[in-house]
Amino acid sequence: MPSETATKRGRPGYDQQSVLLIAVDVFNRHGYDATSMGILAENLGISKSAIYHHVPSKGDLLKLALEHALGGLEAILEQPEAVTGAADARLEFVLRQTIAVLVERLPFVTLLLRLRGNTDIERDALERRRAFDHKVAALISDAREEGTLRQDIDPRTVTRLLFGTINSIVEWYKPGGSLSPERLADDVITMAFDGLHASV
Amino acid sequence: MPSETATKRGRPGYDQQSVLLIAVDVFNRHGYDATSMGILAENLGISKSAIYHHVPSKGDLLKLALEHALGGLEAILEQPEAVTGAADARLEFVLRQTIAVLVERLPFVTLLLRLRGNTDIERDALERRRAFDHKVAALISDAREEGTLRQDIDPRTVTRLLFGTINSIVEWYKPGGSLSPERLADDVITMAFDGLHASV
Numbered sequence: 021m022p023s024e025t026a027t028k029r030g031r032p033g034y035d036q037q038s039v040l041l042i043a044v045d046v047f048n049r050h051g052y053d054a055t056s057m058g059i060l061a062e063n064l065g066i067s068k069s070a071i072y073h074h075v076p077s078k079g080d081l082l083k084l085a086l087e088h089a090l091g092g093l094e095a096i097l098e099q100p101e102a103v104t105g106a107a108d109a110r111l112e113f114v115l116r117q118t119i120a121v122l123v124e125r126l127p128f129v130t131l132l133l134r135l136r137g138n139t140d141i142e143r144d145a146l147e148r149r150r151a152f153d154h155k156v157a158a159l160i161s162d163a164r165e166e167g168t169l170r171q172d173i174d175p176r177t178v179t180r181l182l183f184g185t186i187n188s189i190v191e192w193y194k195p196g197g198s199l200s201p202e203r204l205a206d207d208v209i210t211m212a213f214d215g216l217h218a219s220v
Numbered sequence: 221m222p223s224e225t226a227t228k229r230g231r232p233g234y235d236q237q238s239v240l241l242i243a244v245d246v247f248n249r250h251g252y253d254a255t256s257m258g259i260l261a262e263n264l265g266i267s268k269s270a271i272y273h274h275v276p277s278k279g280d281l282l283k284l285a286l287e288h289a290l291g292g293l294e295a296i297l298e299q300p301e302a303v304t305g306a307a308d309a310r311l312e313f314v315l316r317q318t319i320a321v322l323v324e325r326l327p328f329v330t331l332l333l334r335l336r337g338n339t340d341i342e343r344d345a346l347e348r349r350r351a352f353d354h355k356v357a358a359l360i361s362d363a364r365e366e367g368t369l370r371q372d373i374d375p376r377t378v379t380r381l382l383f384g385t386i387n388s389i390v391e392w393y394k395p396g397g398s399l400s401p402e403r404l405a406d407d408v409i410t411m412a413f414d415g416l417h418a419s420v
Contacts, residue, residue, distance in 0.1 A: 051251065054254065108417075167418060168417065168418055169416050169417065169418055170410075170416055170417065170418045170419070171418070172410070173407045173410060173411065173416070174399070174407075177399060177404070177407050178407075178411070178416060180388075180392050181385055181388075181407065181408060181411055182416075183388075184384065184385050184387075184388025184389065184391065184392070185381055185384050185385040185388070187384075187388060188380075188381075188383075188384025188385070188387060188388050189384065191384065192380050192384070199374070199377060204377070207373045207374075207377050207378075207381065208381060210370075210372070210373060211373065211378070211381055211412060211415070212411060212415065212416055213415045213416050213417045214415040214417060215411070215412065215413045215414040215415030216369050216370055216373070216378060216382075216412055216413050217308075217368065217369065217370065217413045217414060218367060218368055218369055218370045218371070219370070
């Protein structure tokens with residue numbers, strides 16, 4: 021934590037990236053709407069004018085943070101493994117990578133998932149998130165048509181449940197603990213596709 | 221919506237239950253902390269003093285609402301089907317009933333799941349929720365030891381993923397739509413225990 025005496029001037033130790041990381045943490049704890057530049061300054065231990073040295077506004081911090089989350093997710097869909105091959109393998113690849121991005125950029129994806137859509141920046145981000153979700157939903161439909169996924173659950177329900185399972189990871193996963201991101205992804209894929217019942 | 225002219229006096233049409241239902245909706249939209257008695261009065265279309273006729277404080281509304289959610293969940297664990305029989309059947313019963321309570325008391329369970337724990341009332345509710353979760357986790361362990369659940373996923377991860385899947389239902393489920401609560405419960409149980417892969 022920055023010391024009391026540093027509050028009057030900008031901290032040379034901060035770059036935009038570290039300001040962003042602390043801001044995202046504050047947004048997640050207090051909610052974006054309830055966070056003022058004053059609260060941010062307090063948490064950073066710098067003056068309000070020192071923040072403006074790093075970013076022009078609270079909205080810019082939000083925009084940068086959401087770009088980091090969405091950019092990571094959108095890049096998954098452009099990888100060759102997401103584009104070619106059997107639909108169920110593509111789906112599994114995309115879900116694994118989604119979990120990887122979620123864990124690697126945990127506070128950023130948490131912020132994205134908690135958006136209420138009160139500002140244009142939030143609404144744009146929700147629009148991009150919906151576009152991502154739709155592309156994954158299309159993969160689920162493809163895998164169903166291919167015959168690799170069971171037919172007796174509505175694909176919209178499958179999509180909701182899969183995203184529900186994956187997105188809820190932000191609520192409990194602790195990076196650096198005994199459960200590695202790769203193992204977590206294995207476990208989610210195993211439960212969702214093979215089920216928890218012991219095979220007989 | 222109550223009419224303008226009714227704002228000065230208590231609405232005879234409101235009983236405590238309908239005040240509670242609207243209050244829970246406002247808490248879910250604005251967050252409990254951000255909701256003042258003034259905002260509640262505005263949403264109810266009655267005066268602040270008329271609210272006090274129904275409940276002594278905002279905290280009492282929260283307490284009543286959380287009791288409705290937690291009471292429903294806790295009652296599940298006392299039913300005979302939750303107490304006797306094979307652990308996997310008990311687990312399935314408890315999860316199905318949890319989904320039923322969640323859907324039937326959707327705004328109340330949503331409020332419970334979004335609690336931050338800033339007040340004693342919230343902390344007490346979170347404590348009861350944790351106790352419920354621990355009992356379900358114990359059922360998962362029992363089913364594992366019984367040999368009906370797969371051994372290759374840590375039971376703590378299984379618990380997190382199952383609750384993640386079920387709790388996320390509050391974020392998207394629309395009561396009264398084409399997906400009935402019973403069908404939803406079937407789909408969740410099918411995905412979680414048998415998996416999404418088509419059987420070959």
